[in-house]
Amino acid sequence: MSHTLGIRQAQKQKTRQALLDAALGLLEEQSLSSLGLREVTRAVGVAPTAFYRHFRSTADLGVELVEEALGSLHPMIGSTVSATGDSDERITRAVDLIARHVDAYPAHVRFIARERHGGVQPVREAIRRQLARFAEEVKVALAGRPESAGWSDEDLLMLAGLYVDQMLMTASQFLEAMEGPAEERERVARTAARRLRLVGIGRHHWQD
Amino acid sequence: MSHTLGIRQAQKQKTRQALLDAALGLLEEQSLSSLGLREVTRAVGVAPTAFYRHFRSTADLGVELVEEALGSLHPMIGSTVSATGDSDERITRAVDLIARHVDAYPAHVRFIARERHGGVQPVREAIRRQLARFAEEVKVALAGRPESAGWSDEDLLMLAGLYVDQMLMTASQFLEAMEGPAEERERVARTAARRLRLVGIGRHHWQD
């Protein structure tokens, strides 16, 4: 099925990816609404007009970055939810997975945290849609577990959303603590684990 | 004590406030890192150079906006925490207080949500400092309650931070649902209340 695409489209996708990467890099110290088209092409070493061959505007580029960033986050969610073992083990494992993800894709995490409430509406909506998809998946995963017996669909979605939001907040806190002392990252990990434990306890006694 | 300041300084503070207000308005559809100095002065109807009489840069203006926005939020936190009555009553009352605050100061809420992870470092830090202060206050308030017996200081701070974050998330969700159907706002209120209830249950059984 994979028709090895010609040297033509290969080059196109290459510069396209270069534009996306350059933009992600520039967004480390500004937000999307101030990212200029020329700024991106200059960083890649390509003419400003070449930008239009790939994206209609920087907002358009932002929407595509959402797919890329949340695409990398998607598999992590799966392994977090489907973790096995004792409750406390699963929590520390989940927090550790988040920390590793932040280390591996800091720019992706920063982009999502920044633009989730950022100044560009289409990007905000794209993030909201994807996160809603994530919450839905987590909800289904939670519904399959025995301890979810008697939970209404709405309550399960509430819990799933809480987990997704908490994951993002934790990731953002890890990011802030990245170029700080190691003890700061440890502190973030500890309070994140405690928050998850509190939620887990609340979940366990929900039915009363 | 309040020495009615001369007509000179009165005018200065008046245009200064006009600049802050205009900036807050312009930030409805962009983020601080793309806010231009000329853009703000144009909205007020004043020469671009007049801006320098009040702020060193737009980042500087942003830091002052943090004080203003979180200053308006501060009393709300107090009344939320010190609410009386049955547990469920207090939750619905707290959510209602948040909803009213978003209705009264939508631009303030938007600004904080947007710039908390935004592209301007000094502003991010100012917000982080203020929110840490809030969490500290909530922690002290929580420590005074009888059900907090046996809680460590670190656990209380964890819980306080969770409440503060949850409040901001709820406020942001109310904001997104503002110009939507009333049923959407109702849905936000319901799931926010359920989240708080879950946390409350977890708090109640924390000691086991």
Place this chain on the structure above:
DNA sequence: AATTCCGGAGAACAGTTGTTAACTGCATGG
């Protein structure tokens, strides 16, 4: 082998930006 297609380059456009300097008019303190 000839022709079409298309990613990218180049130049030019009107409009914007932050920042400087030297100014004006008026409230203020002596």
Place this chain on the structure above:
DNA sequence: CCATGCAGTTAACAACTGTTCTCCGGAATT
């Protein structure tokens, strides 16, 4: 009443922005 201080103005600066049009060279198609 007069001199100082200072919020706000005007003019000019080089640098930057998004967008259009025209062109080129090489891959793709026939």
